[in-house]
Amino acid sequence: MQGIIMKAIAGFYYVKTADNLYECRARGIFKNRKITPLVGDKVTISVDESDPTKGRIETIEDRSIELVRPPVANVTQAIIVFSVAQPDPNLNLLDKLLAICAYRGLKVVLCFNKVDLENASFIQSLETIYEHAGYKVIPTSATNHIEIDALKAVLKDEISVFAGPSGVGKSSLLNEIQAGMQLQVGSLSKKINRGKHTTRHSELIELTSGGMVVDTPGFTSMDITEIEIESLSDCFLEFKQPSESCRFNNCLHINEPHCGVKDAVKNGAIHQSRYDSYVYFINALEEHRRFKSW
Ligand SMILES: Nc1nc2c(ncn2[C@@H]2O[C@H](COP(=O)(O)OP(=O)(O)OP(=O)(O)O)[C@@H](O)[C@H]2O)c(=O)[nH]1
Ligand SMILES: [Mg+2]
Ligand SMILES: [Zn+2]
Structure with a gap:
């Protein structure tokens, strides 16, 4: 029988089959x-003869993608959540997450939450960028129920992972998407002060509106150094077309003359x-490379 691992706890795997x-x-x-089976793994199981509610994982299908934090397989898209305020959006961190998702081949939808806390022109400027x-x-606004249906629509037919800093409202949004999900929502004051994460386990949740989601532990930093310097440009989607008019094939768009990317910035x-x-990331990657070659 074929199924998907929905949840993993201490060596037990909860596998959902068609029925x-x-x-x-x-x-x-x-x-x-x-090989550790992961939430999201597509597996075949055999059912216990003595107990028809129990089974054994026999095979694991090759993974299309494998995430380490949270440990999930076969995710098809990332919903990157930042709040427009409380905490303020850190665009450098956002760009880092976007680059890493592009590098890993993950489709991204960007969600700016807590729009109830900011003025429209500031929100519009973020959207435009x-x-x-x-x-x-x-x-979106989880508390004011704004654009939750638009979020539901992009979750349909996908296995999505929510990512973003602590306190931006990932769990709150998921609770809005699916009433009764009852994910733990942290108190903001405590979190901003200590940067603590409320969500710890990972589990696939089937949405009544379609699709599956993982409520991940939020993260505040990620390592850009998994990307090679030469690949970084490809991870900025909008650099692609302008870079076609760079004079040099291997242009890094920093100091090179006749650079299409720098023209596009101008x-x-x-x-x-x-x-x-x-x-900023190019500098960090060069620093990292120098450090490694010592
Ligand atoms: N004003 C406002 N507050 C919100 C909104 N969404 C969430 N919050 C509040 O922000 C705080 C943090 O929300 P969580 O849903 O716990 O944030 P999280 O992203 O899941 O945080 P971690 O689990 O720590 O990664 C809570 O106090 C929520 O009530 C929103 O749209 N507007
Ligand atoms: Mg949470
Ligand atoms: Zn260039």
Whole structure:
């Protein structure tokens, strides 16, 4: 029988098949090969003869993608959530997450939450930057129930992971999307002060409106150094077309003459803050490379 691992707790895997949910153990052979089944894995199981609610994972299908934090497989898209206020959006961090998602081949929808706390022109300016960069942007408010249906619509038919800093409202949004999900929502004051994460486990949740989501632990930083310097430009979607008119094939768009990307920044086709993030990451990657070659 085929199914998908919805939840993993202490060596037990909860596998959903077309008609049932089975509590499964994994075959010993996985452990010997150092393969850990992951939430999101597509598996085949055999059902216990003595107990028809229990089973054993026999095979695991090759993963299309594998995330480490949270540990999930076969995710098809990331919903990156930042709040427009409390905490203020850190665009450098946002650009880092976007670059890493692009590098990993994850589709992204960008959600700016807590729009009830900011004025419309500020929110519009954020939307403009990222829509120009080629992203789908949804401005939401979990508390005021704004644009929750638009969010539901992009979750349909996908396995989505919510990512973003602590306190931006990821769990609140998920609770809005699915009443009764009852994910723990943290108290803001405590979180801003200590940067603590409320959400700890990971689990696939089937939405009544369609699709599946993982409520992930929020993260505040991620390592850009998994991307090679030469690939970074490709991870900024809107650099692609302008870079075709760079004189040099291997142009990094920093000091090179006749650079299409720098021209695009000058004429406004690429937003300055996106280019600033790019230059910042290039410097960080060069630093990292120098450090490694010591
Ligand atoms: N004003 C306002 N507050 C919100 C909104 N969404 C969430 N909050 C509040 O922001 C705080 C943090 O929300 P959470 O949903 O716990 O944030 P999270 O992103 O899941 O945080 P972690 O689990 O720590 O990563 C809570 O006090 C929420 O009530 C919103 O749209 N507007
Ligand atoms: Mg949370
Ligand atoms: Zn260039």
